[in-house]
Amino acid sequence: MKFILAEKREMTQKYAPDGSVIPVTKLSVAPCVITQIKTEAKDGYVALQIGCGFKKNLSKSIKGHLKNLGSFRYLKEFIIEPSLASDLKTGDVIDIDTFTPGDNVQVTGVSKGRGFQGVVRRYHFHGHPASHGHKDQLRHSGAIGAGGVQNVSKGKRMSGRMGTDQVTVKNLKIIEVDAQNQELFVKGAVPGAKGGLTVVVSLAGQIKLKKPTAAEEKKLSVAPEAVKPVDRVASSQPETQPAAAEVSQKSITEAEKQ
The missing domain is CATH 2.40.30.10 (Translation factors)
Known part of the structure; x- marks a missing residue:
């Protein structure tokens, strides 16, 4: 299967x-x-x-x-x-x-x-003849139960929702x-x-x-690349060190000129 x-x-x-x-x-x-x-x-x-x-x-x-x-x-x-x-x-x-x-x-x-449909489309009923006194009953279902029993049997084909x-x-x-x-x-x-x-x-x-x-x-099949550890010691150093070195270099050059 x-x-x-x-x-x-x-x-x-x-x-x-x-x-x-x-x-x-x-x-x-x-x-x-x-x-x-x-x-x-x-x-x-x-x-x-x-x-x-x-x-x-x-x-x-x-x-x-x-x-x-x-x-x-x-x-x-x-x-x-x-x-x-x-x-x-x-x-x-x-x-x-x-x-x-x-x-x-x-x-x-x-x-x-198909939505709500009648018995002619839903169950292919023949319908009534279009003559001999049948007025507005061409697509009706007709009788739905016997007179002696006086009830409608279960499963009687009637109008209703069609499809799905x-x-x-x-x-x-x-x-x-x-x-x-x-x-x-x-x-x-x-x-x-x-x-x-x-x-x-x-x-x-x-x-x-x-x-x-x-x-x-x-x-x-390719193994993931190893992630390099972050050097926290180097990253924790202040960023002002290069600026301080430049200031000291300027002071030395000024002293030599004098």
Whole structure:
């Protein structure tokens, strides 16, 4: 099982080798840092907590939980096999190369909010006929309960708030992985608005960790320079000594002239 967090950007198109057009959704992958590893002994199950994005102001409890790992906007938890947790540690970054073109994935996101809507748009009711005495009832729901029971059953589909639901789209295919720009191109539509968080999961394969670059390794290998101690004895001497020496030299020259 492998997974990563990404933000939805836009829909575009790619071209197959035979020239056909493939509609794709571009997902921007932010650095996904492992913020917590839950174990069977301590938490009762094995899972990874992943953080991504940036948030300026965090509560004290979240700051204490994250410590010095970063100021993340999103935190998501994934249940994994116990054998995978042994090779991971907090602070590791999941690499975008975890996914390759051709992987079959499922993408989870929050659908767009539509506000308060009626039953025709919310549940695709047919509505009433536009003739034979139906006045101002074209998009009404009609009867909502039987006369004998004299109540409304639970779960009756009615008007209400539409959207902002967690939606998972399965059997999507990754068309391209742009490691330089940290972008994934997934075939088809992905739930959510632009800038919304999406969770990309594949049941096959394992996650790969991001390796430090040559510049980062060089920075870690160089030892910090030793700080020279401050000579407090020399610094404590008064700054008026040079001026006093100049005065004595002037007095000697005046005495020689006389």
